[in-house]
Amino acid sequence: MSAILEVRDLHVRLPVAAGELHAVRGIDFTVRRGETLCIVGESGCGKSMTSLAVMGLLPRRAKRQVASLRFDGIDLSSLSERQMSDIRGNRMAMIFQEPMTSLNPAYTIGNQLAEALTRHRPVSGREAEQRAVFLLEKVGITSAGDRLRQYPHQLSGGLRQRVMIALALMCDPALIIADEPTTALDVTIQAQILHLLVSLQREFNMALVLITHDLGVVARVANRVAVMYAGEIVEVGTTAELFARPMHPYTEGLLRCIPIPGRTRRDEPLGSIAGLVPSLIGQQHGCGFANRCEYVQDACREGSVLLGMEAGHAYRCLFTPEARRPAEVRS
């Protein structure tokens, strides 16, 4: 499979009152055609900034610095804003978290869907409307013709997110970036929307980058997973590999935190990760996870941390899982 999106050494910096916030600190990843890559991490780890940096939608004061950012053979980092907006919504599309705020309340659903197509293709309004009806039916909305004349406030949250998915599909994109598409929805609706997203992705053979904090979603949807922590990718691998054998202490800790019905014992405490995410303001030293890691050694706090490599499964730690010792035992 060839790569549709290739990101090398991406940095995003935001000036804040206390200095410079280093939100994304040199990450590399590749998305292949037709695959699903999940980027998972807790709030503040830089996963949303990564997606916005790829789409060219960062806040104006944010600074993007990247060694190489290639989408389908095009170097995105050298494009002007005008050229970028020809690609955005056309060859690559984005689905945002909040279906309540990402649709324009002043225009009808039909208007917004049709605009996405007429902006990028030489088609008539009627053709655009036909495509809109076709896609609304695809995403499971009944009486699609009538829905075109409705306004966003007349739809429920689940329906709005379906409209957002249809909107992303209007120009038949090669890549969709979905930033927490189901976080604001109920569990039953979440399952429906994810099911829909996965089946549409197969049908249209798109690449999907799904950004989420929910490891349950990741396990069910992703082909490959990238775990982010404090602005860096700390572990990347195929879903089966990463869940069966987590190599980074953070991934290991995260998996222990989730209660699983039928498997977690109720009379035992859940695993948890002590401590807080480090502040990313100013120059960073050593491993980002050092202050919360139970295996931390002096070497972790100095120097850079290498990315250990195994076939298709990489992690950012100085030690292999076998070489790690809990801090209390060692001293």
Next chain:
Amino acid sequence: MSASVLETRDVRCTFSVRQGLFKPKRPLHAVNGVSLTLRKGEVLGLVGESGCGKSTLARMLLGLQAPTGGEILFEGQSIGRLDRASITRKIQTVFQDPYSSLNPRKSISSIVSLPLRVHKIGNPADWQNQVERMLDMVGLPRRVYHSYPNQLSGGQRQRVAIARALIMRPEVIICDEPTSSLDVSVQAQILNLLRELRQELGLTYLLISHNLAVIDYLASRIAVMHLGRIVEEGTTDTIMRQPSHPYTKALLASVLTPEPGLGVPATDLGTSFPSPLAPPPGCTFHPRCPAAMQVCKEAAPKPRAQADGGMVECHLYT
């Protein structure tokens, strides 16, 4: 079986909703005849989708919303006849969003000691002591005593909210989605804390959540709510292993556990969520139910007792 602490008998809450400037108001039955019993020392999990009335029910139990029908009993006495102060001494709450439930202009010491000041409990000289003991209990360092909420993280704020609820030594704590705005690693810390506090202080919880995995971990009994009614209730084991009601089954199937290879389940609930303003006739779940029969469209099912002391409200079991 231990004694009931809090009990609702066919409790109802109806709002009238204005549809437009010149249209008549219409009734919205947010809670439509709920009978639940919270026994001493147990954790009752209440689960349901947004808009099903679970938060309205919680507000009524806290005395923040007067029921329009039915009765709420606290230790056998009707809550309507008790005054607000004596209810709040016994029933406390932890809200969902620790960013909006703490006053940003008050220090942590002032937030946690406020219940003591309002109820004039104990000697003011001793309040600082009590607050510090409470902070220790919920795992906060004593240095946050003089801090303000904006200096704390989400997990720490939720610990402050728990400390504030516990300082009155209440009987019952109502936790309305206590972890849904927190990250997973922080969620685990808070769940562990709630579990330890219950064992230490013998608390009774009503745990409201849409996350069945969280409910499964903490609750001893589960009640499932759909459109203002409890449609199934039973012990955690029964509900999680052998659910009866099709809605419970659908909720359970929608839980995405981190097990790769299982894929995303296809739930057959349909895309339409019935409007609470115009609930469908008969069983309110029938438009979404994969097992709906003719009778479901005509008559509402009656609650039916189950073997484990629970109940189910569905025509499949009558």
